[in-house]
Amino acid sequence: MKEFAYFPGCSLEKMASSYHMSALETTKKLGVALKELEDWNCCGATTYFYIDELLAYTLSARNLAIAEKTGLDVVAPCSACYKNMYFTAAHLKKDADLAEHINFALEEDNLRFEGKVGVKHLIEVFAEDIGAEELKSKTVKPLEGVRVAPYYGCQIVRPQKENEAVEQPQFFEEILSAIGATPVNYPLKMRCCGGSLIISSRTAALGMVRNLLQSAVDAQTTVIATACPMCQVNLEVYQQQVNQEFGTNFSVPVLYFTQLIGLALGVPQKKLGIGKEFVDFAPSLLQAAQG
Amino acid sequence: MTETLTFSQEISNLLYAAEGEPLKTCIQCGTCSGTCPVAGYMDHTPRLLISMINRGMKDEALESNTFWYCASCYHCTVRCPQDINITELMYALKRYSIWKRRHKEGLIGPTFSESFVKMIVRTGRSYEPILAPSYIFSFGMRDMLLEVQGATELLLKGRLPVLPSRIKRLDKFKKALGRIIPMGGLE
Numbered sequence: 001m002k003e004f005a006y007f008p009g010c011s012l013e014k015m016a017s018s019y020h021m022s023a024l025e026t027t028k029k030l031g032v033a034l035k036e037l038e039d040w041n042c043c044g045a046t047t048y049f050y051i052d053e054l055l056a057y058t059l060s061a062r063n064l065a066i067a068e069k070t071g072l073d074v075v076a077p078c079s080a081c082y083k084n085m086y087f088t089a090a091h092l093k094k095d096a097d098l099a100e101h102i103n104f105a106l107e108e109d110n111l112r113f114e115g116k117v118g119v120k121h122l123i124e125v126f127a128e129d130i131g132a133e134e135l136k137s138k139t140v141k142p143l144e145g146v147r148v149a150p151y152y153g154c155q156i157v158r159p160q161k162e163n164e165a166v167e168q169p170q171f172f173e174e175i176l177s178a179i180g181a182t183p184v185n186y187p188l189k190m191r192c193c194g195g196s197l198i199i200s201s202r203t204a205a206l207g208m209v210r211n212l213l214q215s216a217v218d219a220q221t222t223v224i225a226t227a228c229p230m231c232q233v234n235l236e237v238y239q240q241q242v243n244q245e246f247g248t249n250f251s252v253p254v255l256y257f258t259q260l261i262g263l264a265l266g267v268p269q270k271k272l273g274i275g276k277e278f279v280d281f282a283p284s285l286l287q288a289a290q291g
Numbered sequence: 292m293t294e295t296l297t298f299s300q301e302i303s304n305l306l307y308a309a310e311g312e313p314l315k316t317c318i319q320c321g322t323c324s325g326t327c328p329v330a331g332y333m334d335h336t337p338r339l340l341i342s343m344i345n346r347g348m349k350d351e352a353l354e355s356n357t358f359w360y361c362a363s364c365y366h367c368t369v370r371c372p373q374d375i376n377i378t379e380l381m382y383a384l385k386r387y388s389i390w391k392r393r394h395k396e397g398l399i400g401p402t403f404s405e406s407f408v409k410m411i412v413r414t415g416r417s418y419e420p421i422l423a424p425s426y427i428f429s430f431g432m433r434d435m436l437l438e439v440q441g442a443t444e445l446l447l448k449g450r451l452p453v454l455p456s457r458i459k460r461l462d463k464f465k466k467a468l469g470r471i472i473p474m475g476g477l478e
Contacts, residue, residue: 010417014452015445039459041415046363047407050385050400053307058471059411062464091307105470109463158365159378166369192328192364199426200400201360202434204332208362211328237445241437276448 002129004120005067005074006034009081009229010042016078016229018273022258023077023122025267030130030138034075037066043081046196054101060088061102064119065111073118075125077258079155079228080195082121086161089119121156123227123257127171135178140266142180146285148260149184149221150176151212153231154192166190175257176225179264188215193234203245209234210242213250223285225257232256237278253279298349305383306376314380316373317341323367323377333357334395337367337377353393358384359400399426412468415458419451 012020027034040063048056064085067074076082092099093115103112120128126135150172160166167190173183191212194205212235216224226232236254243250255277262272269275296304303312317338324336334355335343343352361381368378388394389401406425410418423442427435445451458464 010456013416013456015419015450017450041458041464042411042417044411045407045417047404048411049363049382050404051389051408052386052472053382055408055468055471058468062467102471105467108466108470109460111467154362154364154366158369159376160369190366192362192366194329195362195364196403197329197360197362199422200398200403201329201332202430204329204360205362207332208328237441241441244437276450278444278448 001031001033003033003035003072004125005070005072005117006036007040007043007063007067007074007076007081007085008036009076009078011078011229011233016232016256018259018276019077019229019232019256021271021273022256022262022267025271026258026261026265027125029265029267030126030134032125032130035070035072037063037070037074040066043076043078043084045080045084054098056084057088057091057098058102058105060084061092061113062106062109062111064089064092064117065106065113068114068117069111073120075120075122077122077227078230079121079153080230082119083155083159086119087159089113089115089117090161121227123156123172123175126175126257126261132174132178135175135261135264139179139264141264143260143264143285144180146181147184147220147222148176148181149186149216149219149224150189150257151193151216151224151226151231151235151254152190153226153228154190154195156227157190172225172227172257175261179261181260181264184216184219184221186215186219186221188212191215193231195230195234198234198238205234206238206242206245209238210246210248210250213239213242213248213252216252217250221252223260223281224252224254225260226254227257239279251279253277253281253285298347298352299344302344302380302383302387305387306379309376313373313375314341314345317345317375318373320372322370322372326366326370327361328364328366329360329362333360337361337381341375341377341380352384353388353391354395356395356398357381358388359394359398361385397429399429402426412465414455415461415464416456418455421455 044056044059176183194208197205259272321338324338358381
């Protein structure tokens with residue numbers, strides 16, 4: 001059984017508890033163990049970098065150092081946590097002065113970052129470590145006829161890490177095809193949901209969400225799949241506010257990709273946290289899930 | 292003899308591991324502005340803001356809402372033909388404007404960010420309800436009601452924590468952060 005250190009991040013404690021539940025259920029079914037980091041702290045989100053960069057790196061470095069103690073690579077389900085951890089590790093590995101400064105701080109908590117730990121996003125575990133073949137072979141209730149819009153958003157793929165595709169990646173589509181769903185091709189799959197602008201620049205963020213929903217709806221989407229709690233909240237929880245602001249009539253369910261995989265693997269809906277949505281399931285999705 | 296830095300040099304000094312002045316390499320192609328999903332809501336597009344910085348228009352640049360409207364999506368950054376890390380530039384301007392207390396009035400971003408950081412330093416984890424007062428009163432009555440309505444529904448669906456979560460080794464966590472920044476500055 002493959003093992004990873006698991007950094008859930010603050011959102012998954014409550015706001016995105018369905019992502020947490022479905023991540024654990026589906027990986028377990030697919031022979032991957034996610035072991036939650038002991039005493040992890042907030043990754044700093046984007047806001048920490050607005051105040052002080054060094055402090056932001058220290059926050060992520062503490063989690064990385066805790067992960068290193070387990071000897072396992074660390075997995076983050078939230079795109080912002082993932083980006084912060086990935087680039088903190090990369091910077092610290094390259095910049096000995098920065099690492100020394102931060103390790104001096106971490107000494108207070110008997111921790112040290114050595115630069116050994118690898119960082120992955122949860123969706124990479126499904127795309128790379130588990131793989132489409134395995135997903136396909138474990139699928140018992142293929143989501144046939146369900147048109148799923150893979151929503152990449154920003155920070156899984158950006159900034160660029162090495163030479164991976166940043167304009168037209170396909171790994172999300174491949175996961176969806178493996179569980180029998182039809183991945184929808186829509187032009188805004190790589191566009192931003194607005195992130196924390198939903199609080200700081202509301203009008204702009206609602207406009208961005210409207211554009212995304214419209215793009216998905218124009219492509220006859222049954223359900224949008226996300227891999228980030230921030231994207232899920234902006235696209236789903238704020239959908240009603242978009243409708244009020246722009247006089248639209250959107251009613252598109254937005255689920256975590258792990259919930260869709262869970263349905264295909266035959267995991268009971270309750271164990272996937274289904275039922276906490278603001279927008280109800282489309283009947284066709286429910287039918288496939290029960291099929 | 293003291294040397295006065297240009298605004299572009301000051302900003303370059305704030306960019307992580309930047310060599311020279313990356314903004315000076317900008318060819319004003321506008322790929323960033325064409326890519327940015329928020330450009331339509333900004334006082335100045337990213338391309339224009341870079342040009343303003345390069346021309347030394349410090350007051351006008353700091354008075355712009357542009358960098359506080361950046362959502363950190365990095366779309367401009369992966370497309371910039373000159374490899375300028377434009378998202379980092381926006382971060383640097385946010386930090387600079389907070390340190391110098393020079394940002395456009397009426398923005399929620401600066402107050403919200405400071406509340407967020409203070410919350411993390413105190414508990415080690417994020418707790419959404421504690422953040423609400425830092426922005427909700429800036430909303431108009433209608434938006435405020437919508438926000439309260441949304442929060443109530445989240446609570447009913449079990450998606451809002453009732454009590455704040457905190458890490459166990461909080462003392463050691465605070466001491467570690469204290470070695471980076473004197474805590475008086477954050478409390």
